[in-house]
Amino acid sequence: MKVELIDKDQREEPSLGFGAVAASMFFGVSLLMAANVSVQAQNPPQEQSTQQSEISAKDSQATYRGRILLADGSPSRSKGYLYITARSERGSYLGTVGEFQDSFEFKSLAGKAFLAFFADGYAPTWTEPMDIQSGRIADGIELTLKPGVPFSIAVHDQSGSPISNASVAALPMIHGSSMGPLEWHSVDDSGVITLSHLAETEYTFRVKAPGFQDFRSKPKPVSADERVTLKMQRASVSPKQNDGDEKVDRKREWWTAVGRVTNADGEPLEDVTVRVATGLGTLIGGGTTKTNSDGRYEVHFGPGILFGDITDETPSPQTQVALIYASLENHFERNLCRQGRGIASLLPVPEKQRQGWGVEADQVCLPDAPREVDFVMMPAARVRGTLVDEKNAPLSDYSVSLTGEELPPGSSVLAQVLTDTEGRFEIQQIPTNKWFQFVVRKPREQLQPPWNDSWASGPIVFADPGENDFRAAVPSDPDSTDRLTAESFRLKINGAGVHGKTAVKWAKDDPLPRPAGQAIRSAEGPDASGQTLARYTLELENVERGPSD
Incomplete structure (x- = not known):
């Protein structure tokens, strides 16, 4: 793994708003957005704190940026949770960063740190420890997903009888720390559970069952098709260690x-x-x-x-x-x-x-x-398409976001992705009962004050397009039964960019343009698909709207 360290003053930070997906203001403090969507080529939202307590002060943070890959080098197609462990003279932290798919960027405590990623269908993967100085950017971090191994856990009482109503959670030991999502799995009638895709490393196992004391095992080695037996104490028995195991620490x-x-x-x-x-x-x-x-x-x-x-x-x-x-x-x-x-x-x-x-x-x-x-x-709905310029040339590494008046708590946008080398993008898990606006922003390396780098669409209520690229209610109303459906969808930006907040404000009242000469049929009845267009192009242009517009 090659990690490039960059001084913060070598790049400009976007302002709060819709550039590079800044953090929203919630409860009077700035919070890291809960990432909801990820696709082919993208970066998750980036946190920008405006109120910081001692441990998160500017002089104690670093930026972590990297990719999540499959074994063949292609981008990950599975979402998972990213964890960080960081230690410095100012303190230490172990916790969840957020949910990502194929790339990530976030700020956290600087110091001796490592990352771990957990995705369904793969073994956990992690980095080697990194020494990241405060105020620096650790770029080029790579995490590679590989299939794991099956491993069985048997849960018995002290007499050796199986406990059929037990639940088990497995946490890998990574650089001396037990970490990962605490997911509980029920054993079968014989008190056994086989977990797939564990890493061949040491694990601690947490076990709970009605009438028994919760406990956590000491680290135990995991290898393919092997099995470990864990014995539990009944709740009426005084706590004591057995087989090197200890009670769960829930502090x-x-x-x-x-x-x-x-x-x-x-x-x-x-x-x-x-x-x-x-x-x-x-x-x-x-x-x-x-x-x-x-x-x-x-x-x-x-x-x-x-x-x-x-x-x-x-x-x-x-x-x-x-x-x-x-x-x-x-x-x-x-x-x-x-x-x-x-x-x-x-x-x-x-x-x-x-x-x-x-x-x-x-x-x-x-x-x-x-x-x-x-x-x-x-x-949910989804949308996929191609971002092009005024000459219909594809635009790569541009940010495509969805924002709206109603968003998940702690979020400044619903989703944000980056276009690939051919200008393509895809956003999934889009609500169909709310309207959202597209926001397009230039690549990071082109950003500079005063941040006139964005374009926005009017409100859109998305619908499931099936095998097509785009489907939306016309007009943009969740109760509308008319649908505009297109096999191919393009976003086209015209003219100069403006600040993200300005672009959204100017376009907020724009209706979704109906294609010239095309009728939009009702989405109800036998014609449920409505009219399907070969291609629909939505043009974004920053034009200030006055009171009479």
Whole structure:
């Protein structure tokens, strides 16, 4: 792995707004956006804090940037969670950065650091330790996904009898730290669970079962088709170590969120990922889990960075943001997970302080009071197309984003991708019950003050295009039954760019142009597909609209 270190003053930072996807202002502080979509060639949103506490001050942070690849060198096609462990004289941090697919960029604590990536269907992968100085950019980081090995865990009581109602979580030991998503898997009737795609390294196994003491094993080696047996103590027995195992230390998992995930008809959905993002200034703490066959979930989560002076002996009572999200491939959450907006605290939050955070009493999570949040998932739309200039030449490395008046909590945009070498892009998991605007921005190396580098479209309500590139409601109203469908879709930018916020403002009232000479048919009845065009070009041009426009 080759990592290039760049001084911050060698590049210009985009201003808050829609350039390079800046962080939004939420609860009065700037938060790292919860990435929702990723495709062929892209970078996830980049955090920019405007309020920082001591540990996140400018002189203690570094920028981490890199790619996630498959074994053949091609970009990853699977989403996963990226973790960081960083240690410096100012402190240490281990936690979640966010969900990414084939590339990433984020800011975190500088110092001796390494990254680890966890994606379904592959073994965990991680970097070697890096020594990153504050104020520098670690560029060219590469993480390579490879298939893992199957490994079985048997759970018994002290007499050797299988425990059929146990749940097991496996966390790899990476450079001396046990880390990764805490995902619970149920054993079968014989007390055995076989996990696929583990890395051939040491793992710690966490086990819980009704009537038994929770515990975590010491690190145990994992190799293909092998098996380990873990023995649990009944809850009525005094805690003691056995077979080198120890009780689970939950000091860092102070809070719990529970709830149910269904479809629009109220039917439970299994294997939906539920994630909690915590912190103050950056959202890189929290925890993850998946729903069971009844659609229910229980996720234990801990603090994020900027939580103050935390030690195992004297945990801090300070309050921080705690955002709860649900995600499922090819789906969106009906309310954009906005009901997951909230805070977490170790102590009860006085009403005046709670009002300052802008939350209700039921949006506060306390150690002895789990928060309940339900989600409804609905089939999502997607769009794919090509970005071209005035001469119809493809534009590569341009940012294509979707923004709107309603966004997931802690987010400044719904999604952001980069065009590939042929100008192509694709955005998935687009809600169909809200409108969004395209925002196009020049490549990073072309950015400079005063940031006149963006173009925007008017509002669009997207629909599932099937095998086509583009489908949208006409007019842009979720209740509209008319659809504009195109086999091929192009975004075309004309004229000079303006600041991202200005572009969005100027285009906000623009209707989706109907193709000249083409009728738009109703999307209802036997003609459900409406009129399908061979190609539809949406032109973006920055024209200031006056009061009479």
